[in-house]
Amino acid sequence: MKVTPLYDRVLLKRVEAKEEVRGGIIIPDSAKEKPLEAEIVAVGPGKRADNGEVVALNVKVGDKVLVGKYAGTEIKLNDVEHIIMREDEILAVIEA
Template identity: 50%
Template sequence: MAKVSLRPLDDRVVVKPSEAEETTAGGIVLPDSAREKPQRGTVIAVGPGKLLDSGNRGELSVKIGDVVIYGRYGGSEVE
């Protein structure tokens, strides 16, 4: 896996979306305009965790390499 130059802050993560399906279950080839935005991806970077009132950092439940599912309109796209 390539080294990522992004360094998320606090409890944020960077996810590389999975490729969108090119064909349907029935074998119909979908054009780019008809493909749905993927909602599954692989975690490629994680922040250090949320800063708690105690001054400690909360541990994240995901790590680099985990496959995650996220909301359709969740997050921000970066290139």
Template identity: 60%
Template sequence: MNVKPLYDRVLVQRVQSDEKSAGGIIIPETAKEKPLEGIVRSVGPGKLTDSGENAPMQVQEGDKILFGKYSGTEITIQGEEHLILREDEILAVIED
């Protein structure tokens, strides 16, 4: 199934969190917080401006991003959790 976001929305796949803490303690699945980082998998054409044109998106496919804890809508695509976010819910692009 392919999902193409509309307007200024972005499809994001969360980055997997670590299984162990820095001290070597194994963290059970129930105690983990969902990661606030993700990889952009698909972007919409951009928000419509007053002139009827699409504003360019600030992120593109493959970007690693940081987003808020309660941002977006969770969806499942082929058994994997994804988020659909508005572009303005993205806090930063992470550059390695």
């Protein structure tokens, strides 16, 4: 299924943190915090300005970004968790 966000929305997939075991204690998935890093899967065309022009987004497909813990709306596509949110909810772009 292909999803194209509207306006200034982006579709993100959380990047799972590497699991580290310290001292032999394994934390169950239900107790783990959601990662704040995500990868952009799809972007909308942009936001319409007051003069009617469409302003392109600052992010693109493939960018790694930081998002708030409770930002956006979680959706499930092909049994994979995704988040859809507005571009202005993205906190930062991560550059390698």
